[in-house]
Amino acid sequence: MNVALILNYKAATETISCAESLLEHCTTIGHIVIIDNDSQDGSAIALQNWLDEKAYSNVTLLCNPDNSGYAGGNNYGLRWAMEHLQPEYFWVINNDTYVDSDAFSPLLEALQRNDRQFVGSLVLSADTGRLECYGGGKLYPILGKARLLGKDQSIEASQRQNPQHVPDYIMGCSLAFSAALTEEIGLMDEDYFMYFEEVDWQYRAKRFGVSTRVIPESRLYHYGSLSLGNRSAFYHYYRNRAATRFNKRFYGPAFAIVSAFLLSAVTTVKEYKNPTLAWSGIKGAFKGVAMSVK
DSSP: OEEEEEEESSOHHHHHHHHHHHHHHOTTOOEEEEEEOSOOSSHHHHHHHHHHHHOOSSEEEEEOSSOOHHHHHHHHHHHHHHHHSOOSEEEEEETTEEOSSOOHHHHHHHHHHOOSEEEEEEEEETTTOSEEESSEEEEEGGGTEEEETTTTOOHHHHHHTGGGOOOSEEOTTEEEEEHHHHHHHOOOOGGGOSSSHHHHHHHHHHTTTOEEEEEEEEEEEESSOTTOOOOOHHHHHHHHHHHHHHHHHHHOHHHHHHHHHHHHHHHHHHTTTOHHHHHHHHHHHHHHHHSOOO
């Protein structure tokens, strides 16, 4: 069985839209698992009312008792599916996306040819139809930064540049993989809470010889922007904390410390008019260095 996972946090309307688009277009998905990440805004009730009205036999709503972030919420769904279903392949998909064609079958075909890989889709803007990203992005670890590939390009332009579009990681917005892979490499690290969880997961998988690949025939549409224009104190703290913790795990403590200083400098320059935001980013950068990693 192929299982899609949709994580909801205070966005029941978007989650329902996403799920209904999968039900309409992606016939090779056997079951959809929706995880409400302790929204506490009525989302769980709205989702349950929708399920009661539609009476779908192939959609399950789970209510995570805690908001455990992107990794924790998806892990909650993965564990449930492994215990109660017989999954062969998983597709983790953001709730603020939708499909207008069968975006899963190309991913499935790629995994059936080689199940030792993570595969992802082209992510398109729901507003413009242009690329949000060509599946993933490039990392600049010493700066604690990443760049989305192909952003704002047309599909035609991205296809002409296809050899250049080899991402370091696949976006968690659309990430497919085999169930057997989770048993081999484990689940996502929940200590990140937000940001870098899927990047860390894929880099850990590389140690096991697992690769990443974009499947351009798979396309989905995303509301808003993956680059997250709202630069809050919350964003700066958790984004910078995740970046330096990632660096500590994969490049060592000394590298992480250097990157914390550089990332703090970059954040300060960007937010020189907002010292409170800059300070949140600095605290996050050095907290990531102090956190434990295995």
